[in-house]
Amino acid sequence: MPDFLDRARALPRLGLGISTEYGARRQDGALDPAALRAAHPTYAGFLEVGVELAKGLDDDAQAWAARGWPTTYHFLDVNLDEPEDFDPAWLAGMRATIDVLDPAWLCGDAGLWHFGARDRGQMLLLPPILVREAVAPMAAGIAALREATGREVLPENPPGAAFVGDLHLLEYFAAVAEAADTGLLIDCAHLAIYQRCRGLDPLAAFDALPWERVIELHVAGGSEAEVDGLGWVDDDHGPEVLADTWAITEAAIERAKNLRAVVVECERNPIPAVVPLFAATRERLPADFTAATS
């Protein structure tokens, strides 16, 4: 198999896109992906569909896929570092969903999506343990999923409030990407949360990451909160983006020469509230960073 940077040449450029997950539009006023595409085609070049197989695809995701519009598949239910998670029934469900969405690639937070078995009431999201010993199991899972689906699998840095381990998050994901020979999805808001949590500059350890492997970026709003005097950031996907996140986004765009897609995560907000966010993201991208026409 060619190495990832060779394989990356075949990945389509999707441009600027939006995210959704099952039932996201049940909230009053939440964003209608198709309406955004109709009103602002360049803001909704593709749909990143968050999938928990136990819930399936909602009407918005199915309608988008039925029109043949571009998608990516964002998993919400697999602990990549646990081989037992790749059970035949789950894999069959994932393949069936891939058949519906025909995503450009798979991606998702490389963290703990559920404790114990994949069962009711056991879903959560915690970041990986940031130690050298955690690299190989995560890389093995990424390679296994790529092999099982025939699609590239881009691990994403998860959010969190309690990070454990002596590696910097970017050092960990650099090591995972090399070991799995894969690309990366960097969530700029999650990275800002991590840097702040560790008391670091927003661009700390930036040089540790092989930026040529970064295929996708996420930009999202967050809210500052406090618990018992500890400041933390709630990754609430609201319309207000932290200055740290913008600083990371700008530095990432400058370095990620193989960037194919940028998602603005704001799925539970009305379109008028997030149009400025899309515009601000668009401004930071090169003028020619649009969906490739076939």
Next chain:
Amino acid sequence: MTTAIPRQLDPQRVQRALVCMHFDPAFAAAIRGDGRLDLPEPLTAAERDLLRAVDPRALKTDAMRRARAVQALLEEYPVSAALLGMPVVDAFFSSLRFREAVFTRGSMALAFASYLEDHSALVGGVATIEAAAAAVRRAALRPLPAADVADPRAHLQCNPRFAPRIVPGGTLAWYERALIQNGADPLRTLAELRRPWRKRPPRGGQQFLLIEGKVGGSLALGGASEGLVRLLLAASRPRPRAELVVVAHELGAEGDEADELLDELAGEDLLLRVSAPPPAA
């Protein structure tokens, strides 16, 4: 003299302990201390040191985490929860039963069934019913085990989507009345429960039940004959057909009736042909 083999740092073990810390502030405090930890697998000193570095305040950022998990349990164990009371339900997340589920890729709801066994004096046969329902509900989500049609060593086993159970006499009717008492919004009723129910489910006698989990999530719950329940209980693990014929005879089947009964149960998918378990080493 034996020398202990130093264990390597296991990130999954650290992650699982961290999950328990998120659910249980007392356990998080115990991690930071020096005492023995009540865990299914001991942590190495290096693993514990990693966890000691976690700011306990960072474990509190999701204030509803434990409440959501409690809600998931209440949905499946509404009457057991009313009998236990909310403080006892909540204490599950500080129990070894919960930690075992986390450390062994287990099911929280099924681990709660084991926790109920530790409180059987309070919950009696009601817990048996709700635990069986939780089990068959999950079995209905999985493919059924099946043996190769031509396998001459195939065994018979009770279909995991059916749970035969023996409970004290009158438990089913008591349970159904209790569900009605919990009302149309049982979660709200339970949330407002100020103390556990004083009434207790029946204790004496025996009632034989068969609980079925259906694809799609619904349940069928009803009485069954003693013979059927005992035969299916005997088949709760894969057994050669000849052994179940003997059990059927012991339960009162005469002559060829035993074979006919097994065929009938297989025809109704109550018994499944499954592969024989591998021989014990």
